[in-house]
Amino acid sequence: MTAAPMSRPDRRRALGTAALLLPAYGWLLVTVFLPLGAMVVFSFLKTTPIGGSKPLVFTTHNYLAFIERPYLVDVAWTSLRLGFWTTLLCALIGLPAALALARATRGRFRQVLFLLTVLPFWTNGLVRTFSWTMLLREGGILDDALHLVWPSAGSIGLLYTFPAIVIGLVHAYLPYMILTCYLAVSSIEDGLIDAARSLGARGPAVFLTVILPLALPGLVSGAILIFVPVIGSFMEPRILGGRIGVTMGTVIEDQFTQAYNWPLGAALSFTMLGVVLVIFALFSSVLRGRLMPAAA
Amino acid sequence: MTLAGRILLGLVLLFLYAPIAVMVLMAFNASELYSLPMVPTLHWFEALAGNDKLLAASRNSVAIALATAVLATTLGTMAALALSRQAFWGRSLLQLLLLPPIAIPWLITGTAMLVFFFWTGIGRGLHAMILGHVALAIPYVVLVVGTGLRSLRADLEEAAVSLGSTPIHAFFAITLPLLAPSLIAAALFAFAVSLDQFVVSYFLATPGMSTLPVEIYSSIRKGFTPEINAISTLLLAASVGLFVVSAILTRMGGEPERR
Numbered sequence: 352m353t354a355a356p357m358s359r360p361d362r363r364r365a366l367g368t369a370a371l372l373l374p375a376y377g378w379l380l381v382t383v384f385l386p387l388g389a390m391v392v393f394s395f396l397k398t399t400p401i402g403g404s405k406p407l408v409f410t411t412h413n414y415l416a417f418i419e420r421p422y423l424v425d426v427a428w429t430s431l432r433l434g435f436w437t438t439l440l441c442a443l444i445g446l447p448a449a450l451a452l453a454r455a456t457r458g459r460f461r462q463v464l465f466l467l468t469v470l471p472f473w474t475n476g477l478v479r480t481f482s483w484t485m486l487l488r489e490g491g492i493l494d495d496a497l498h499l500v501w502p503s504a505g506s507i508g509l510l511y512t513f514p515a516i517v518i519g520l521v522h523a524y525l526p527y528m529i530l531t532c533y534l535a536v537s538s539i540e541d542g543l544i545d546a547a548r549s550l551g552a553r554g555p556a557v558f559l560t561v562i563l564p565l566a567l568p569g570l571v572s573g574a575i576l577i578f579v580p581v582i583g584s585f586m587e588p589r590i591l592g593g594r595i596g597v598t599m600g601t602v603i604e605d606q607f608t609q610a611y612n613w614p615l616g617a618a619l620s621f622t623m624l625g626v627v628l629v630i631f632a633l634f635s636s637v638l639r640g641r642l643m644p645a646a647a
Numbered sequence: 648m649t650l651a652g653r654i655l656l657g658l659v660l661l662f663l664y665a666p667i668a669v670m671v672l673m674a675f676n677a678s679e680l681y682s683l684p685m686v687p688t689l690h691w692f693e694a695l696a697g698n699d700k701l702l703a704a705s706r707n708s709v710a711i712a713l714a715t716a717v718l719a720t721t722l723g724t725m726a727a728l729a730l731s732r733q734a735f736w737g738r739s740l741l742q743l744l745l746l747p748p749i750a751i752p753w754l755i756t757g758t759a760m761l762v763f764f765f766w767t768g769i770g771r772g773l774h775a776m777i778l779g780h781v782a783l784a785i786p787y788v789v790l791v792v793g794t795g796l797r798s799l800r801a802d803l804e805e806a807a808v809s810l811g812s813t814p815i816h817a818f819f820a821i822t823l824p825l826l827a828p829s830l831i832a833a834a835l836f837a838f839a840v841s842l843d844q845f846v847v848s849y850f851l852a853t854p855g856m857s858t859l860p861v862e863i864y865s866s867i868r869k870g871f872t873p874e875i876n877a878i879s880t881l882l883l884a885a886s887v888g889l890f891v892v893s894a895i896l897t898r899m900g901g902e903p904e905r906r
Contacts (some may be wrong), residue, residue: 357818361842364733365735367729367820368729368735370771371725371726371728371729372725372726372729372730372741372782374676374721374722374725374726375722375723375725375726375745375785375789376726376741378722378782378785379744379745379748379782379785381778381779382760382781382782383748383756383759383782384744384747384765384781385763386684386755386756386759386760386762386763387747387751387755387759389759389762389763389766390755390758390759390762390763400766408785444659447652447655448655448656448659450652451653451655451656452652452656453650453653454649454652455649455651455652455653455656456652456653456656463658464656466664466894467660468659468663470887470890471663471664471667472837473843473886473887473889473890474667474843474882474883474886474887475843475845475860475863475879475882475883475886476843477845477860477863477864477867478875478876478879478882478883479666479667479669479670479862481670481863481867481875482666482667482669482670482673483666484668485666485670485673486665486666486669492669522662522663522666525659525662525663526663529659579750579751579752580752580753582752583753583754583755584752584754585750585754585847586845586864589868590867594655600752600754603754603758604754607758607761607850608850613758613762616758617758617759617762620754620755620758620759623752623755624751624752624755
């Protein structure tokens with residue numbers, strides 16, 4: 352508000368706006384913003400302040416965990432690899448699927464297919480992840496199906512491997528990529544592609560010079576929506592990865608539910624957020640560098 | 648191009664639905680080890696009726712989801728009205744503040760709630776889970792109701808006011824009924840967000856007060872029983888039903904002007 356005195360209706364209107372906003376933002380303040388602030392404070396504490404009224408001792412020690420516990424670097428690397436492969440596979444499957452949805456289907460048929468691709472969002476993620484264990488385990492349903500066709504085949508037995516976690520995560524997050532790419536791609540007009548064709552562009556050239564640049568915003572927002580939660584995932588790696596499924600997510604979960612080292616868990620959480628932000632900063636500057644010459 | 652595209656879509660749908668189909672099939676399969684061939688049975692659904700722990704967790708889930716739907720829809724609609732009807736200083740900042748509950752990994756939001764609720768004495772349990780779920784649902788409600796408001800003509804309400812109606816009466820007599828489809832869709836969305844929420848509940852649940860997803864997680868880690876497939880199938884049917892209803896309602900909310 353400016354310093355100019357408000358007329359009475361203006362002031363009433365401002366009060367009304369504030370009264371409408373206060374409950375929702377007050378709620379978010381208590382349940383999201385203050386807790387995140389408390390986490391920052393906790394990440395600098397020496398011990399978890401449970402029980403007793405020991406004086407709080409502050410330290411930056413928790414943020415040095417990666418230097419003092421080298422195994423955490425391997426864990427972080429596993430998480431980054433999971434994020435990379437999941438995002439890449441989602442992009443490789445999601446963009447063509449979105450294109451097919453936008454260009455190869457029409458009317459009611461398209462609406463039904465679109466609803467079918469977003470419907471799995473509404474089913475419980477835990478249950479879907481567990482279903483993959485029934486499919487992927489040795490002697491599981493995928494093996495049974497394979498043996499029906501080819502009785503002498505060996506076992507696929509993917510469960511408790513890195514690819515099993517990636518399959519489960521791609522399954523969980525693919526609808527995001529299809530959705531964001533579809534929103535970007537569905538605005539491409541047929542005329543644009545016809546124009547490129549009539550000017551002599553072949554299929555791959557049309558894809559690279561017309562479709563891909565226009566789909567890029569969808570790909571980028573899809574990648575962000577997928578990469579961030581995958582880096583923090585703990586349920587899928589635990590269920591599908593078993594002993595090898597040690598990720599940043601599971602290590603952080605352990606600090607809160609098993610080890611009760613809340614300060615370390617908080618510091619690891621913020622380190623993880625920081626790494627994600629740095630990756631996006633690098634990524635966006637690369638993208639901008641790539642796009643600028645094209646725009647000029 | 649068209650044929651290849653349709654084949655690709657078919658394969659993607661097969662991939663998306665295979666585990667869901669397997670879960671439903673296994674809920675009706677007699678084998679405890681989830682092996683084929685299929686022997687149809689309703690045994691697991693019957694066993695469910697005697698599993699007090701799962702039933703109590705299911706009741707908690709539904710109670711929390713109902714509370715979340717009512718609270719988040721009320722608070723979110725109020726905020727959406729303020730955010731979409733007037734321009735004021737700080738509006739874009741407030742809109743930006745709706746992102747963290749969605750964008751920050753739930754692992755971090757959930758553990759932050761655990762730490763803060765412990766610290767302030769709010770504690771864990773039913774009330775803590777409702778606090779958390781409502782926070783996660785508010786941004787979605789603001790989004791859905793805000794979209795509904797944009798397609799609604801503000802001049803109808805203004806016309807009523809200029810004809811002598813008080814703003815509050817005009818809101819309840821004109822805007823609210825027209826907004827009803829968006830409100831119901833937002834409430835269903837909030838209900839579904841809460842019903843499927845696992846991560847935040849996991850950190851805020853207590854041994855005596857947990858939700859269905861939390862119970863499912865702990866039984867997966869202990870050794871899963873097919874009863875979980877049975878209750879998941881029921882949960883799936885409920886979620887899909889809600890989704891279909893809200894999909895129909897949002898489409899109705901999107902084009903009220905054409906009637």
